[in-house]
Amino acid sequence: xxxxxDGIGHSYDEFEVMRDITxxxxxxxxxxxxxxxxxGKSTLLRFIGGLEKPKRGRILQLGDxxxxxxxPLTYIFQxxxxxxxxxxxxxxxxxxxxxxxxxxxxxxxxxxxxxRTKLTDFAKALPxxxxxxxxxxxxxxxxxxxxxxxxxxxxPLSALDSQTRELLMDDLVELWTRxxxxxxxxxxxxAEAVRLGHKVVVLSRRPGQIREIVEIEKPLVAREFGDADLxxxxxxxxxxxRDEARVADAELLHx
Amino acid sequence: MDNNGKSVTFRGGGFAPQSxxxxxxxxxxxxxxxxEWSTRAGWISSLSLPRPSDVLDTFRQLxxxxxxxxHLLPSLTRLFVGALIGASIGIAVGIMIGLxxxxxxxxxxxVAAIFPIPKIALLPLFVIWFGIGEGSKYxxxxxxxxTPTVVATYxxxxxxxxxxxxxxxxxxxxxxxxxxxxxxxxxxxGILSGLRISLAIAIILLVAAEMLGxxxxxxxxxxxxxxxxDLERLFAGVVILSLLGVLISALIGMLERRLLGWRx
Numbered sequence: 298x299x300x301x302x303d304g305i306g307h308s309y310d311e312f313e314v315m316r317d318i319t320x321x322x323x324x325x326x327x328x329x330x331x332x333x334x335x336x337g338k339s340t341l342l343r344f345i346g347g348l349e350k351p352k353r354g355r356i357l358q359l360g361d362x363x364x365x366x367x368x369p370l371t372y373i374f375q376x377x378x379x380x381x382x383x384x385x386x387x388x389x390x391x392x393x394x395x396x397x398x399x400x401x402x403x404x405x406x407x408x409x410x411x412x413r414t415k416l417t418d419f420a421k422a423l424p425x426x427x428x429x430x431x432x433x434x435x436x437x438x439x440x441x442x443x444x445x446x447x448x449x450x451x452x453p454l455s456a457l458d459s460q461t462r463e464l465l466m467d468d469l470v471e472l473w474t475r476x477x478x479x480x481x482x483x484x485x486x487x488a489e490a491v492r493l494g495h496k497v498v499v500l501s502r503r504p505g506q507i508r509e510i511v512e513i514e515k516p517l518v519a520r521e522f523g524d525a526d527l528x529x530x531x532x533x534x535x536x537x538x539r540d541e542a543r544v545a546d547a548e549l550l551h552x
Numbered sequence: 553m554d555n556n557g558k559s560v561t562f563r564g565g566g567f568a569p570q571s572x573x574x575x576x577x578x579x580x581x582x583x584x585x586x587x588e589w590s591t592r593a594g595w596i597s598s599l600s601l602p603r604p605s606d607v608l609d610t611f612r613q614l615x616x617x618x619x620x621x622x623h624l625l626p627s628l629t630r631l632f633v634g635a636l637i638g639a640s641i642g643i644a645v646g647i648m649i650g651l652x653x654x655x656x657x658x659x660x661x662x663v664a665a666i667f668p669i670p671k672i673a674l675l676p677l678f679v680i681w682f683g684i685g686e687g688s689k690y691x692x693x694x695x696x697x698x699t700p701t702v703v704a705t706y707x708x709x710x711x712x713x714x715x716x717x718x719x720x721x722x723x724x725x726x727x728x729x730x731x732x733x734x735x736x737x738x739x740x741x742g743i744l745s746g747l748r749i750s751l752a753i754a755i756i757l758l759v760a761a762e763m764l765g766x767x768x769x770x771x772x773x774x775x776x777x778x779x780x781x782d783l784e785r786l787f788a789g790v791v792i793l794s795l796l797g798v799l800i801s802a803l804i805g806m807l808e809r810r811l812l813g814w815r816x
């Protein structure tokens with residue numbers, strides 16, 4: 298299933314935050330969206346998943362989600378959004394219960410996604426017992442459990458320290474390599490974008506528009522920490538964003 | 553390396569009170585012993601404060617004569633039924649206020665208007681509505697527990713982490729599932745601490761409820777003793793109410809430990 302953004306624009310009152318964003322998210326690819334703070338990249342992600350409505354334009358699903366897909370558009374949040382009163386497996390079963398998947402069927406799915414995210418030993422732990430990286434792994438496992446057509450990742454690694462971030466990036470690459478998934482990955486971290494993105498979409502500052510789409514040809518598995526090609530791409534991205542980021546930083550916030 | 557420098561003085565610490573077991577009991581015991589000693593020594597005349605040992609004696613008589621349970625049972629029933637009605641309606645209304653804009657706009661001012669009314673003042677009204685029997689007593693206690701429960705509950709619902717609700721929506725959970733599995737457990741800490749207050753108010757109102765036409769009941773017992781200036785009995789009754797309060801608080805503490813073990 299592909300996603301097409303068709304002329305998305307948005308404004309709060311008279312204040313334009315996004316203008317004419319048209320973008321294709323092809324199946325099986327990770328599309329990273331980067332941009333200076335306040336360019337509306339997280340808002341764009343909420344549009345794609347239907348958590349907010351854009352003023353202008355449409356979000357289209359092209360084709361049908363794969364069979365067995367319980368929740369085609371599935372988020373992974375920056376702050377993990379785990380229910381603190383449920384254990385790791387309870388948090389995953391939460392998203393299955395509403396589809397009537399309980400008991401043994403649920404257990405099969407939970408065991409599978411926990412194994413894929415290396416969490417098997419933590420099934421009974423409560424979120425408060427887990428480190429940030431582990432919590433995000435649980436959130437990824439939860440997303441995998443509903444077999445999504447597109448994963449919508451909102452700065453998923455931004456709340457983590459840089460070492461954990463490296464480890465999780467490796468995990469994501471491994472997950473993708475084993476079974477390619479479609480994802481829109483919003484981040485302000487260019488290193489993450491060049492490491493995980495097949496395409497990197499650079500947004501301008503407010504009103505957010507597409508400045509450039511950078512394709513990175515190198516296969517995900519071949520990308521490594523401190524890769525020269527990636528450094529090059531990252532430098533290019535930074536040059537695109539630098540001045541905008543400076544102006545955006547100096548702007549007054551509009552509450 | 554030269555090791556003769558001055559060591560840095562420690563200036564952190566403090567500001568983190570911890571529970572010290574038995575300290576609470578110690579304060580009670582010390583206070584009672586002090587009163588006992590002063591009344592015996594004649595510092596305090598037995599007219600102004602009864603001797604704790606006499607109160608204990610009265611209590612024992614109450615227990616031996618079987619009157620204790622005769623008074624305690626109807627009171628506990630009134631407390632239980634009244635508080636159950638008030639708290640459950642309060643929690644339900646509080647959740648509705650927390651969830652629906654129209655209910656919120658319509659009921660928050662109303663709750664604010666009835667909160668400060670001394671419910672005791674409405675006792676005649678309740679007698680007219682529900683009769684002189686148990687009905688009016690349940691109603692008074694229920695009404696008194698209702699308002700603080702509503703306020704605590706909708707505050708608690710407001711404080712439920714919105715990102716968790718967005719998460720529920722993003723996974724396509726039904727409205728009812730979100731309320732049951734995310735909003736309610738998320739509001740539970742606030743609801744339980746609200747219950748501590750509401751149930752204490754219920755005990756206060758128990759005495760008021762038993763002012764009218766109650767033959768038996770801790771409140772009736774206290775009021776009768778009070779009108780006779782029988783301080784020993786008055787204190788025996790008050791102690792029972794205090795113990796009841798401590799017991800309820802302990803029960804809620806247990807409930808909190810069971811239900812809220814997930815809190816950091």
